[in-house]
Amino acid sequence: MQVQAYINGILPRSDFALETGSALLKGRETKENFERILEKETQNLISIQETSGLNYITDGQLFWHDFLRPIAQALSLHSENSNADENPVTRQIYTNTFYRKPLILQKIKNPKKPLISKDFFDIIPKNKRKAILPSPFSLVYLSDGMHRNENGTLNEDVFAELLVDAALALNEEAKRLEKDSDVSFIQFNEPCMCYANEAENFFDDINNALEAAVNGLKAITSLHLYNGDASKFFPQILKFPVKRIGIDAYSTDLSKFANNSFKKFLELGIVNSKNSLIEEPEAIAEYGKQVLKKINPEGLALVPNRPLELVPQHIAIEKIKSLAKGAELLN
Amino acid sequence: MNLPLFPTQEIGSLQKPSWRVKGLSGKANEQDIKELKEWYAKLKLHDRISDTVDVINQIKNEKNKAELFELKKKLREESQIFALKFLEQAGLDIIYDGEQTRVEMYEDPITDINGFGFKGLVRSFDVMKYRKAACIAEPLFKVPYHLDEFLFLKDKTKHELKVPITGAYTLAEWSYNEFYGKRDLKNLDIFSLFGSEKLDRGEMALALAKNVIRPNIKALVDKGAKWVQIDEPAATTYPDEVGLVVETFNESVKGLNVKASIHMCFSDYKVFFPAILEMKNCYQYAWEFANADTNKLGIDSKTRTGYKVLELFKEYDVPGIIGLGVLNVHTDSIEPAELVRDRILYASKVLGNEKIYVNPDCGLRTRKLDIAFSKLKSMAEGAELAREVCK
Incomplete structure (x- = not known):
């Protein structure tokens, strides 16, 4: 089995870009200059992924202010007379990062325009282009609005309907990315299913929404579950209509997958994006070897446990190199 | 006063x-x-x-x-x-110095604690960032890092002073863990990685509470500080670790004769119940509310959407008072005094007049000074309007 390696979420902006962003906020820097820096860094991060030998390459999503923002903006998930940049600042559980909570005030309609308005796929080799979108569940669950009762609980019927609406909009975008940008790998990020108590009740709805989200796609598809123990949904997650399932090895009880029971391609989140320690390639390879032996999934990719935006950029780069080298050693 | x-x-x-x-x-x-x-x-x-x-x-x-x-x-x-x-x-009643001598609420204390080394900048949201460090040795007290600012301030005002200090859990959660979290993946049983981060963080947070935060608060109390606000914006980062937040709070103030309160923000406060009942002698819970509230006037629950969690506070009959966030610190719009008034009146309707103190959602450092001043002035006026209604 050829073990693969790639990243799975937003990459960090450099210290310089972050300082420039801070100066922009204080009116001491121009937006044009800030964006120029982000573009240059995007090119650099693409090049690093490529030269490190990752199997699939993303554009790092440096322009994304959070992992829902461009989607919330394109789908108009905000109050009248405002925009998604003004939605409430909300903690992304399990991190000290925040997102602007989208507001779903009416049925989600496909805007008939790209959800991701700015990307850099054209500078990534064609057979390696990987795009990352939020999962339908995370998009709706992490939003406020018509699907929530006054006490904050979910209105089950409205929530289930919105899941499908969101999935259809994401599916349109995934198809567009395939057709217009030759993207060959579409990953849906799922940061809240593992901790959201309600997820189990909506399991069938989540499954249906994923089916709608991947419908008609030729690309490889995956769902990366992080921020909690993905084993609680085992073995049901194996039925999800995506080709690969990603998990966080630090918060998932891998013993549940033992004895050849993981009959799917496993994306093993072994590089820890919440720690500055750089994992040694040899250690990654050895861990991967044990996973192949004890879990024996149908396929294996080594990935970070969560998006690497949680460490400074220079550390993220070292982790990317370790990850690629770890897969190389394993092969 | x-x-x-x-x-x-x-x-x-x-x-x-x-x-x-x-x-x-x-x-x-x-x-x-x-x-x-x-x-x-x-x-x-x-x-x-x-x-x-x-x-x-x-x-x-x-x-x-x-x-x-x-x-x-x-x-x-x-x-x-x-x-x-x-x-x-x-027009504020309880004040401090706007943290003018501190770089920032995380970087500043970390610089003065033994056992940490800075690693670089990371984003918190939008274009906001902070400098993040790693714990590289057991956290140990180095100096009483807020004492000089307090000693300078204590005879400069007749108003009550409330000293903010970043809490142990937040310092631990916002740091990388190279000391307690060092593991050799190469020789590790793959099934033993599960849950290890939580145990490591717990060790680091409790060490910070005992070795660093408590000695710092003691130094302040010994020199006359009466009220210390422990800032724990990271409190609900891991919903299953709120018990640890409570434990570190209790450890931080153990044996000290001080009015201790906690500030949390941009969190899902629901997960803090019922663990909140284990907090020992927490005088006040200062939370952010306005961030998720509507800007419409009214004192009904449909209008005051940002204040839903007050019902839980009532339901659990939590001892202590609420520091009610009435100003959104992430917008330049000035909340009209009448809006502040209605937010206060709604809270007092749920919890009773005596349970309410009034404050911004969080620190106002991201707002220009003229905006911050107008917001605070409006807050003071709104509180006065609410008092008139409750006369």
Whole structure:
């Protein structure tokens, strides 16, 4: 089995870009200059992924202010007379990062325009282009609005309907990315299913929404579950209509997958994006070897446990190199 | 000082004035001095203008390092006085110095704790960032890092002072863990990685509470501090770790005779119940609410969407009072006094008048000073309007 390696979420902006962003906020820097820096860094991060030998390459999503923002903006998930940049600042559980909570005030309609308005796929080799979108569940669950009762609980019927609406909009975008940008790998990020108590009740709805989200796609598809123990949904997650399932090895009880029971391609989140320690390639390879032996999934990719935006950029780069080298050693 | 009904308080940071920031590096220009003069006139600090401008000009020309150090110290202290009067003039009852001597709520204490090393910048949201460190050895007390600022302030105002200090759990959660979290993946049973991060974080957080935060609070109390606000914005980061937040709070104040409160923000407060009942002698819970509220007037639950969690506070009959966030710190819009009034009246309808103190959602350091002042003034006016209704 050829073990693969790639990243799975937003990459960090450099210290310089972050300082420039801070100066922009204080009116001491121009937006044009800030964006120029982000573009240059995007090119650099693409090049690093490529030269490190990752199997699939993303554009790092440096322009994304959070992992829902461009989607919330394109789908108009905000109050009248405002925009998604003004939605409430909300903690992304399990991190000290925040997102602007989208507001779903009416049925989600496909805007008939790209959800991701700015990307850099054209500078990534064609057979390696990987795009990352939020999962339908995370998009709706992490939003406020018509699907929530006054006490904050979910209105089950409205929530289930919105899941499908969101999935259809994401599916349109995934198809567009395939057709217009030759993207060959579409990953849906799922940061809240593992901790959201309600997820189990909506399991069938989540499954249906994923089916709608991947419908008609030729690309490889995956769902990366992080921020909690993905084993609680085992073995049901194996039925999800995506080709690969990603998990966080630090918060998932891998013993549940033992004895050849993981009959799917496993994306093993072994590089820890919440720690500055750089994992040694040899250690990654050895861990991967044990996973192949004890879990024996149908396929294996080594990935970070969560998006690497949680460490400074220079550390993220070292982790990317370790990850690629770890897969190389394993092969 | 006798406090009125619905006392008003600050939460923490204020933006540092440009004459202070640029003044320290010898780069203050005419515009900065103009702003200084305008603010000092507004805050009735006329008699300090000339001395402060002198200090700023001396910094530009001073070559002697020892002299320069003293001048910079003087300018930082001046900025503390400025912030103190800023909050007094805005009409607040309980104040501090807007954290004028601190770099930022995480970086500043970490610099003064043994066992940490900085790794670089990371984003918190949008274009906001912070400098993140790793724990590389057991966290140990180095110096009482907020004592000097408190000693300077304590006889400068008749208002009650509330000293903010970043909590142990937040310092642990916001740090990387290279000490307790060091593992050799190579020789590790793959099934033993599960849950290890949580155990490591618990060890680090409790060490910080016992070895660092408690000695710091003790140093403040020994010198006369009466009220310490423990800032724990990371409290609900891991919903299953709120018990650890409670444990670190209790450890941090154990055996100390002090009014201790906790500030949390941008969190899902629901997960804090029922663990909140295990907090020992927590005087006040200062939480952010306005961020998720509507801007419409009204004291019904449909309008006050940001304040839903108050019902839980009532349901669990939590001892202690609420520090009610009534100002959204992430927007320049000035909340009208009537909106502040209605937010207070709604809260008092749920919890009763005596359970409510009034504050911004969080520190106002991301807002320009004129915006922060208008917001705080409106908050004080709104509290007064609410008092009139409740007479």
